[in-house]
Amino acid sequence: MATSKPPNNNGKRKCPNCDQPTVPKFRPFCSARCSQLDLANWFNEDYSVPVVETDDFDEDDYPDEER
Numbered sequence: 001m002a003t004s005k006p007p008n009n010n011g012k013r014k015c016p017n018c019d020q021p022t023v024p025k026f027r028p029f030c031s032a033r034c035s036q037l038d039l040a041n042w043f044n045e046d047y048s049v050p051v052v053e054t055d056d057f058d059e060d061d062y063p064d065e066e067r
């Protein structure tokens with residue numbers, strides 16, 4: 001018996017958030033919502049990681065959180 005795998009990477013990809021088929025407009029996600037969600041996740045993780053500060057950064061944008 002031959003195992004038939006579902007076409008996974010056969011042209012179409014799945015949304016990393018909800019496993020729905022990707023919509024070209026929102027690649028690699030299935031919807032604007034999922035892309036936003038992922039971005040939010042990204043941001044959250046980014047915030048917990050120490051960021052290298054650049055001199056170009058405007059301190060005014062960050063009311064004293066770190067300094």
Ligand SMILES: [Zn+2]
Binds near residue numbers: 016020034
């Ligand atoms: Zn999705």
